[in-house]
Amino acid sequence: xxxxxxxxxxxxLILLAVSIYLIHPLxxxxxxxxxxxxxxxVVLKLKETAETPINQEAMNRVIEVIERRVNELGVxxxxxxxxxxxxxxVELPGVKDxxxxxxxxxxxxxxxxxxxNPDGSLGDTVLTGASLKKAQVGYDQYQQPIISIEFxxxxxxxxxxxxxxxxxxxxxxxxxxxxLSAPIVQEPITGxxxxxxxxxxxxxxxxxxxxxxxxxxxxxxxxxxxRTVGPTLGADxxxxxxxxxxxxxxxxxxxxxxxxxLPGLVANFTLIFYILLVLASMVLLKATLTLPGLAGxxxxxxxxxDTNILIFERFKEETRAGKSLRPALDAGFERAFxxxxxxxxxxxxxxxxxxxxxxxxxxxxxxxxxLGIVINLFTAITxxxxxxxxxxxxxxxxxxxxxxxxxxxxxx
Amino acid sequence: xxxxxxxxxxWFTLSGITILVGLISLFTFGLNLGIDFTGxxxxxxxxxxxxxxxQVRQSLAEMDIENPVIQKTGxxxxxxxxxxxxxxxxxxxxxxxxxxxxxxxxxxxxxVGPVIGEQLTRQALLALAVASLGIILYVSFRFEFKFxxxxxxxxxxxxxxxLGIFSILQREIDASFVAAILTIVxxxxxxxxxxxxxxxxxxxxxxxxxFTDLVNRSIYQSLTRSIYTPLTVLFTLxxxxxxxxxxxxxxxxxxxxxxxxxTYSSIFxxxxxxxxxxxxxxxxx
Numbered sequence: 001x002x003x004x005x006x007x008x009x010x011x012x013l014i015l016l017a018v019s020i021y022l023i024h025p026l027x028x029x030x031x032x033x034x035x036x037x038x039x040x041x042v043v044l045k046l047k048e049t050a051e052t053p054i055n056q057e058a059m060n061r062v063i064e065v066i067e068r069r070v071n072e073l074g075v076x077x078x079x080x081x082x083x084x085x086x087x088x089x090v091e092l093p094g095v096k097d098x099x100x101x102x103x104x105x106x107x108x109x110x111x112x113x114x115x116x117n118p119d120g121s122l123g124d125t126v127l128t129g130a131s132l133k134k135a136q137v138g139y140d141q142y143q144q145p146i147i148s149i150e151f152x153x154x155x156x157x158x159x160x161x162x163x164x165x166x167x168x169x170x171x172x173x174x175x176x177x178x179x180l181s182a183p184i185v186q187e188p189i190t191g192x193x194x195x196x197x198x199x200x201x202x203x204x205x206x207x208x209x210x211x212x213x214x215x216x217x218x219x220x221x222x223x224x225x226x227r228t229v230g231p232t233l234g235a236d237x238x239x240x241x242x243x244x245x246x247x248x249x250x251x252x253x254x255x256x257x258x259x260x261x262l263p264g265l266v267a268n269f270t271l272i273f274y275i276l277l278v279l280a281s282m283v284l285l286k287a288t289l290t291l292p293g294l295a296g297x298x299x300x301x302x303x304x305x306d307t308n309i310l311i312f313e314r315f316k317e318e319t320r321a322g323k324s325l326r327p328a329l330d331a332g333f334e335r336a337f338x339x340x341x342x343x344x345x346x347x348x349x350x351x352x353x354x355x356x357x358x359x360x361x362x363x364x365x366x367x368x369x370x371l372g373i374v375i376n377l378f379t380a381i382t383x384x385x386x387x388x389x390x391x392x393x394x395x396x397x398x399x400x401x402x403x404x405x406x407x408x409x410x411x412x
Numbered sequence: 413x414x415x416x417x418x419x420x421x422x423w424f425t426l427s428g429i430t431i432l433v434g435l436i437s438l439f440t441f442g443l444n445l446g447i448d449f450t451g452x453x454x455x456x457x458x459x460x461x462x463x464x465x466x467q468v469r470q471s472l473a474e475m476d477i478e479n480p481v482i483q484k485t486g487x488x489x490x491x492x493x494x495x496x497x498x499x500x501x502x503x504x505x506x507x508x509x510x511x512x513x514x515x516x517x518x519x520x521x522x523x524v525g526p527v528i529g530e531q532l533t534r535q536a537l538l539a540l541a542v543a544s545l546g547i548i549l550y551v552s553f554r555f556e557f558k559f560x561x562x563x564x565x566x567x568x569x570x571x572x573x574x575l576g577i578f579s580i581l582q583r584e585i586d587a588s589f590v591a592a593i594l595t596i597v598x599x600x601x602x603x604x605x606x607x608x609x610x611x612x613x614x615x616x617x618x619x620x621x622x623f624t625d626l627v628n629r630s631i632y633q634s635l636t637r638s639i640y641t642p643l644t645v646l647f648t649l650x651x652x653x654x655x656x657x658x659x660x661x662x663x664x665x666x667x668x669x670x671x672x673x674x675t676y677s678s679i680f681x682x683x684x685x686x687x688x689x690x691x692x693x694x695x696x697x
Contacts, residue, residue: 102499223523224524224528226523227521227522230518230520233520237660240656240657241656244648244651244654247654248650249648251651292660302647302648303599306602313636317633335613339609342608344602346601346602347598349546351598353546359535365588
């Protein structure tokens with residue numbers, strides 16, 4: 001029995017060491033949400049059109065195209081993922097790059113070649129950008145930026161036919177219903193290469209080229225939500241939360257020491273262990289720590305000792321009923337167990353629902369809350385019991401009643 | 413021993429009055445819904461020099477921005493809330509203010525379209541319904557149906573009190589408030605269940621006494637626990653409220669009110685409801 005306890009304690013110490021190893025240094029190991037590291041969170045809502053319904057295929061295509069666009073912009077570690085049936089979340093860490101990204105994200109980027117009617121209005125679409133192979137920025141002889149495009153073999157053939165038919169006539173190049181240029185076709189173009197000229201800046205030309213390279217969205221999208229947090233506020237939020245966490249933990253630690261003395265000290269040790277384990281499992285699960293998540297973690301510090309309070313109160317009660325220390329301790333753990341499971345399950349149910357229904361940063365809150373509840377069962381019950389078993393085995397400590405916060409007349 | 417169950421009508425009245433006051437406020441003044449619900453744009457800007465609200469108001473008026481809400485949250489930090497503005501309009505606003513006042517650094521800009529708000533309201537109500545159902549099922553399974561209904565009543569009591577006080581204070585409500593309410597729903601049950609658990613245990617021990625006495629005894633035996641456990645949570649919440657910064661402030665306040673109300677309702681409402689129900693049944697039989 002005693003040996004078993006020693007082994008258990010050794011396992012605890014190893015776990016503690018592993019946790020510290022995993023989370024050190026914390027600012028490098030834990031993944032921070034955009035609200036803490038700064039960045040832009042965008043929610044796009046897909047809009048159904050007469051031709052294209054919103055289904056998995058359209059969704060996949062939207063995600064693919066947007067991923068290509070943000071990647072081409074060189075945004076570090078972007079996240080593009082679907083949310084529900086018709087929404088796409090785009091997360092862009094860092095503010096500098098995201099400004100540019102926001103300009104391109106919501107664009108449909110549908111490139112069309114249209115005939116021009118004699119009255120100057122646009123006629124039928126004769127070709128789209130779907131068969132485009134390349135698009136890049138170059139310069140014409142006047143050093144004006146132009147966009148060179150190149151079709152794949154199928155597109156090249158069609159483009160050849162079209163240009164053959166419209167020699168001497170203008171052909172409009174239209175992007176998202178905006179005419180980029182409408183040059184007059186001089187001769188049939190069979191090589192599949194063309195240039196989009198027009199008076200625009202290099203940045204503008206680069207943006208268009210990028211959009212053309214990344215491809216068009218199958219359906220138009222609306223920007224439903226943009227949240228930008230600057231790096232200053234993110235850092236400030238972390239500093240303030242850490243402060244609050246330290247103050248809160250100190251209050252809890254003092255309370256536990258004053259009320260429960262030695263068992264309280266053990267509970268405080270397991271509380272610190274609890275915090276380290278939650279952080280370590282977040283690192284392992286690659287979970288993102290958001291501001292609500294951080295608040296959830298701090299909140300859970302207060303909730304974590306609940307388990308110990310339940311156990312220790314029960315323990316005190318048992319000593320009052322005349323039990324001596326060791327059996328009272330066993331009874332305390334045993335009897336409080338059902339209570340702890342029942343009371344934690346309800347919080348877990350609500351956290352689970354939050355995780356399932358919540359969006360964005362709130363999901364982060366639910367994650368820390370759920371992790372906290374599960375880990376708390378381990379630290380507050382298994383680890384606390386193990387250490388107290390070890391201590392209660394030392395006669396000299398067991399006999400000092402004042403350490404156990406039990407009244408003098410009680411047997412020890 | 414305290415006769416908590418015997419004075420139950422007093423506790424029920426007390427809760428009833430508090431909820432009623434909250435409901436009156438909810439129906440007259442409503443809730444101060446943030447952009448997460450209504451849609452709109454908020455800016456938190458840090459200027460390189462101290463600014464006054466009036467200066468900002470004047471500059472915004474020149475840009476024809478209707479009814480902005482402007483608050484000063486620091487010497488050089490201004491909070492602005494406007495209608496929905498797209499990215500270009502946002503940039504324009506920042507450029508204008510930077511030019512007219514002093515250089516503005518973006519601490520935070522959030523734009524929420526109308527779709528998101530409807531979605532959040534729907535999700536919040538759905539979450540509350542599913543959570544209530546889950547809790548009724550779990551408590552019915554572990555205890556009995558009457559206990560489950562009493563627990564849900566206690567929890568809804570807490571949710572209503574938080575909503576009522578937020579309406580009276582006209583504190584802003586955002587997505588994290590929804591998280592707070594649901595957490596309160598889960599957490600306030602903890603205390604209730606600790607007492608239920610004791611009632612269950614005492615029933616099993618089978619001492620000869622009336623159900624009212626048994627419940628009274630159970631509440632009394634759990635009293636220290638019922639007070640200490642929320643107390644430690646309040647420690648961390650109060651720390652969050654005072655030190656956690658403005659974004660987390662409302663969340664912490666909602667949780668503080670919820671935890672206090674939850675402690676009250678688990679001691680004074682939940683178990684007494686079970687007793688009242690059982691007595692009503694006995695009288696009918």
